[in-house]
Amino acid sequence: METIQSNGYNIYFEDSLTQLVKFIEQGKYSRSFVLTDENTSVHCLPLLQQYLGEDGNYDLIEINAGEESKNIDFCVGVWKMLIDFGADRKALMINLGGGVITDLGGFVASTYKRGIDFVQIPTTLLSQVDASVGGKTGVDLDSIKNIIGTFTQPKAVFMAAEFFKTLPDRQILSGLAEMLKHGLICDAAYWDKLKTSDLSLPSLELVHRSVEIKNEVVTEDPHEHGIRKALNFGHTIGHAVETYSMLHDSDPLTHGEAIAVGMVCEAWLSNKKAGLSDAELAEIVEVFGKLYPKHKIADDSYPALFTLMQKDKKNQGNKINCTLLTRIGQFSIDNICTEDELCDSLRYYTTL
Amino acid sequence: METIQSNGYNIYFEDSLTQLVKFIEQGKYSRSFVLTDENTSVHCLPLLQQYLGEDGNYDLIEINAGEESKNIDFCVGVWKMLIDFGADRKALMINLGGGVITDLGGFVASTYKRGIDFVQIPTTLLSQVDASVGGKTGVDLDSIKNIIGTFTQPKAVFMAAEFFKTLPDRQILSGLAEMLKHGLICDAAYWDKLKTSDLSLPSLELVHRSVEIKNEVVTEDPHEHGIRKALNFGHTIGHAVETYSMLHDSDPLTHGEAIAVGMVCEAWLSNKKAGLSDAELAEIVEVFGKLYPKHKIADDSYPALFTLMQKDKKNQGNKINCTLLTRIGQFSIDNICTEDELCDSLRYYTTL
Incomplete structure (x- = not known):
């Protein structure tokens, strides 16, 4: 390689x-x-x-x-x-x-x-x-x-x-979430390849392609002024879910598990706001549903989760900026989402 | 300006x-x-x-x-x-x-x-x-x-x-030490001007010239790989004296007061090792002697002072690197000084 x-x-x-x-x-x-x-x-x-x-x-x-x-x-x-x-x-x-x-x-x-x-x-x-x-x-x-x-x-x-x-399986799944993200934001063929691979122990070749994708994004925008925000897909909600879990759960989510939750929520937002098709949303939900156990998000945690999203260093003032998908393999940055929309996406996840 | x-x-x-x-x-x-x-x-x-x-x-x-x-x-x-x-x-x-x-x-x-x-x-x-x-x-x-x-x-x-x-007088004297240093390392005419100015409250014009000199040095070498070390004149010994004073004296030296001590010691080293003439050394000693009160350096503090010099972030391994003067207005970097030489320079200061 x-x-x-x-x-x-x-x-x-x-x-x-x-x-x-x-x-x-x-x-x-x-x-x-x-x-x-x-x-x-x-x-x-x-x-x-x-x-x-x-x-x-x-x-x-x-x-x-x-x-x-x-x-x-x-x-x-x-x-x-x-x-x-x-x-x-x-x-x-x-x-x-x-x-x-x-x-x-x-x-x-x-x-x-x-x-x-x-x-x-x-x-x-x-x-x-x-x-x-x-x-x-x-x-x-x-x-x-x-x-x-x-x-x-x-x-x-x-x-x-x-x-x-x-590595324990959960640690493998944690890394895998980022790899799936790389496919979703930049490379539909890679997403398809991941879907059909044995993901219990991803090969170094798959790692290599993920690193290539991430590297292309960050070398173009080292200080996160523009397209590097592509990498935030799933992270606005995912980071909040991760922090909340760390503070409240006896066995907290790994980073990737939390990001997987975030990606499902933000795929739903992408479907509502950015053009991701119903079929693509269904496909994303299916892939993550097979790989990752369902995480319980209590209704009364929504306000705390929203406060955590506001504190995320990528947000300016009170606006919550999301990176969404226009289709699988293509992202759109700086989608401003309201508290209601974000909470609706969490509700969607809990109904799955 | x-x-x-x-x-x-x-x-x-x-x-x-x-x-x-x-x-x-x-x-x-x-x-x-x-x-x-x-x-x-x-x-x-x-x-x-x-x-x-x-x-x-x-x-x-x-x-x-x-x-x-x-x-x-x-x-x-x-x-x-x-x-x-x-x-x-x-x-x-x-x-x-x-x-x-x-x-x-x-x-x-x-x-x-x-x-x-x-x-x-x-x-x-x-x-x-x-x-x-x-x-x-x-x-x-x-x-x-x-x-x-x-x-x-x-x-x-x-x-x-x-x-x-x-500002209190001691704070003025503290800044003045750096201004005098700028003259000594880079600009003999500026040193002469400072010598003959009213230094109880330096003018913004004098400040401007000091900033110009420092700026020329640091823009050429922002990460201190080479000529920026010029600015370290007086600081190898001065920083150690400053830290030691902070730890031991009830009324510690200001930065500039400590650097003034360091510059006299390093002027002596410059005379021994780098070509500064006897007359120039005498002139430097006279100017600092008039402006700055004598600081007492106890003999038994030498080992501690040397240890502090070794910890200075500019030194590599056990070598003590000094910036010295070849003459007034001209510096020389990376002069390796031994513990004996450094202690002798402290002894010289105490005999003045």
Whole structure:
């Protein structure tokens, strides 16, 4: 599979960890720092060590796993460890993990001494097809996702299917939602291919096409002024559902599960407001219905969900801006939706 | 006085607050947020209000005055206020204050929702000639100055002499040290002019020349890879002296007072290592001796001072990199100094 060229950096698919070793040698870094969480330390670090060696070629910084770690307190912890290790401006940070590690690690690196180099090794399907491409870094504050962050490109991204072979099914489904989104917004043929593939463990070829699509969008619009908003399809409602679930459910939705809910709701809005046909809506509902368990959205949660949508950083003032589909494979940005319309779409989802 | 064009933004000197009003109108911002500290709220905000109006044209965010506020906890406080006020991506942050406000406010703005626009209204002489130009934002962590931050340019800078007319003498002297540095590193004629001027209240013309010099350096090298290091003259030792004083003295040195100590020490190093003549060293010592009170540096503080120099973000590994003078008006970067040399320069200062 071809290396994908993004905004000034490469995304490697073939022999990617060999490429990482080359990259480090050529970069003449003063020191490497590998950021992991307690899961990737166990499941992913051993593979990395086969390439980097174990004998003091790098320092390890480990944080707790999970979205709860994605906050400023953990950034302070990592910054302090970098200080204690004596990391200078020529240090390299290697983020080995899912989206929490790549987002937080990217933010820490982009602000430590006003910015040191970092590379991403995304270890979940979701982070491979989403968080690792596009140069967004960030952490949560007050339960608002990614509200603090920077636009900073990594120096390289290294993809390896080995990492997600042992992922739990729900984690696979989480990444798959973003892949389905890429088909829906930009590539009907890819959507058709996904529909007919064995999706219990997506191939690296499918990942490659998703990364290509996302990369095309973000390199054209790195700071999200225009077409990058395409990627928000399903996310206006999905992010709110995700945050609400994190605050209220004992076993919260994954990102992709929440986005899947959001995509069904926003497909309904697309049908009402943007020209998506009844047949296409039915097809989308069917595909998601087969893959994802039904999520219960209580009527009395609508006001809280709407408040969360208002706080989403992509919205200006009180207007809720949605990216919708005009048909499968084609998006339309900046569709202003009212509170009533958004609540109706949630109601539609609950009737399915 | 001419407007100075920096890296994609203007630095206004004439009718600058009228220019600010125009800037805000043209920017079509959703909302303005003025960041002040308890001092600038009293001494500087009233003037700003004459231009912006008082009747709800902006929201005010005030933090405690002083370097102790320049940390992540205060950033979190300001980020949360922005969230509570509903600040979106088209919000504008107006930083009204000294270096703490412009550095912290710039960092908060550059990371809120991955970056909103901000402008600087530096209200101290020091921040006018130093912090407001160059696109550095940052806060301290673990007593290490500016260790966390970004390179982000403001959208404009507005200079007004009115603000520093009421500054205490020590604050004037603090800014003056940076102005003298600009002469020493780049412009012997400006150094001569400063020597013979009434420096109890430097004119806005002198400020203008300092900003010109700093601007020339930083626009050529925005990310501090090369000649921007010129601005570090006096700062390797000065920053360590400043931090040590902050930690140990009941009435700590100002930034400029510490940098003045650093410049005398580094002028001595320049004489030993970089070709500065004995006569020039004597002249520099005389000028600083007349303006700045002698600071006591205890012998037993040398190891701690050296450790602080090692932690400075500009140093790589264990090497201490100094910017020195080859003569008055000309600098030389990347002079590696040993611990012995640095301690000898401190000893020299104490013998004066």
